[in-house]
Every structure is written in C-alpha cells, then in structure tokens.
C-alpha cells in the first residue's frame with residue numbers, strides 16, 4: 001500500500017543558501033509525527049514547500065500517490081493537505097463559531113452568501129459544533145475572538161484547518177506563545193484529532209512533542225539527521241548535541 005503522504009528528496013536554496021537538503025519522509029494514515037530542530041533548521045521552510053507556499057529547487061511531494069509538487073497552495077488544500085501557521089491569523093470581531101462556519105461554507109462554495117442565512121442549516125451547524133467540540137471550544141463558540149484566551153485562538157486555527165477536511169494536517173508550533181498553564185489544553189485537544197488524520201507537528205515544547213508523537217524527525221541545517229521513536233531520539237548523541245542537550249540535561253536533574 002502506498003503512503004498517504006510522501007516527500008522525496010525535497011531541496012530548496014535561497015541564492016547560495018541551501019535551506020532544505022534532500023529531505024525525504026512519508027506518513028501513513030493516522031500518523032502522529034513531530035518535526036523538531038534548532039531555530040533556523042528549516043522546519044517552516046519545509047512546511048512551506050510541502051503546502052505550496054514555496055516551490056522546491058528539487059524533489060517531489062506526493063499525496064495519495066499523486067504528484068502535487070506543481071500545484072498551488074489552494075489546490076493542495078482541496079486535495080487534503082492543510083496547515084496552520086506559527087502566528088494566528090484570525091478576525092478579532094468574529095466568534096469561533098463564525099470562523100469555522102465561514103470555512104465550512106467556503107469549502108462548500110457557499111461563502112459568498114450571508115453567514116446568518118446558514119445559522120439554521122443543521123448540516124453546517126452540526127459540523128461546526130462537532131469541530132469546535134473536538135478542540136474544546138464549545139464554551140467560547142459565540143465569544144468574539146479578541147476576547148478569548150490566546151491558547152483558545154491557537155486551537156481555533158486548528159478548528160479552521162479541520163473545517164477544510166484535511167487528510168494531512170501540518171501544525172506549525174501550535175503551542176507557541178501559549179502560557180504553560182494552558183498547554184495541557186492544547187495537548188488534550190490534539191489527542192482528540194480524528195484518528196485517521198495524518199498529523200505533522202513542528203514544536204519546540206519537547207514535553208508536548210514527546211507525549212504527542214509516535215515518530216520524530218530531527219532537522220539540522222536543512223537536513224534530516226535522525227528519525228525514530230521519541231525515546232530513541234531523546235537518547236541519540238547527535239540529536240542531543242544539535243538540539244536536545246539542554247532539554248535532556250534539565251530532565252536528568254529534575
């Protein structure tokens with residue numbers, strides 16, 4: 001059986017600077033993969049290449065065995081390759097319910113009609129409430145985004161991504177900027193993501209990474225330097241040297 005998602009020898013250079021070097025990885029349905037590495041390792045560039053925000057210098061991106069490397073970002077989303085961003089992109093005057101409803105309507109080609117006309121549409125409303133429930137946003141569904149906690153705004157970004165019906169979801173630092181007291185909420189919401197969804201998460205919070213991921217890929221200077229299970233990665237000397245040294249030390253003295 002072919003992988004749901006596959007990247008083959010992906011490379012990207014900006015002028016003389018090679019930012020992604022020959023990266024290959026694959027994800028089956030239901031994968032929980034974390035992509036980690038030091039600042040500037042090329043993690044966000046990798047997501048940009050995969051989702052079509054950037055064109056690679058070489059290599060291929062395959063979804064369900066089909067080559068999507070030449071497709072733009074919007075067409076990749078329609079095929080099920082969806083991402084969130086490191087920094088939230090929300091409308092502070094709209095509610096979570098309105099954000100997710102608009103996304104569902106846009107996906108169905110109905111976004112040009114007025115939002116309120118669809119409030120009574122049970123099929124849209126059921127889907128919206130199901131998504132908001134998955135992310136633990138039910139209680140704030142009708143509050144303006146500007147008035148909800150930042151952690152909830154980050155979860156709303158994931159809710160919007162889910163409304164696009166992804167097969168592969170790329171999360172760019174879902175816990176970035178979230179107070180540590182609120183990270184358990186992010187973790188619990190990630191645990192409730194649909195089991196068949198393949199999720200690739202970039203994250204610097206190693207506790208979250210090690211609890212979420214079944215597989216970890218480590219990037220350094222644009223290259224994959226290690227791939228394995230969380231405990232193997234944490235024990236690898238190359239990875240400790242390139243990235244995890246401080247984390248491993250902190251854990252051993254804690």
Ligand SMILES: Nc1ncnc2c1ncn2[C@@H]1O[C@H](COP(=O)(O)OP(=O)(O)OP(=O)(O)O)[C@@H](O)[C@H]1O
Nearest residue numbers: 014017019037038039040041042043044045046086
């Ligand atoms: N458009 C661009 N033009 C030139 N260099 C770029 C461009 N985008 C990224 N880079 C460089 O590519 C390298 C990788 O950046 P990238 O943002 O992908 O790293 P990252 O691993 O996501 O870092 P962080 O963890 O800090 O978010 C950096 O050296 C960055 O300066």
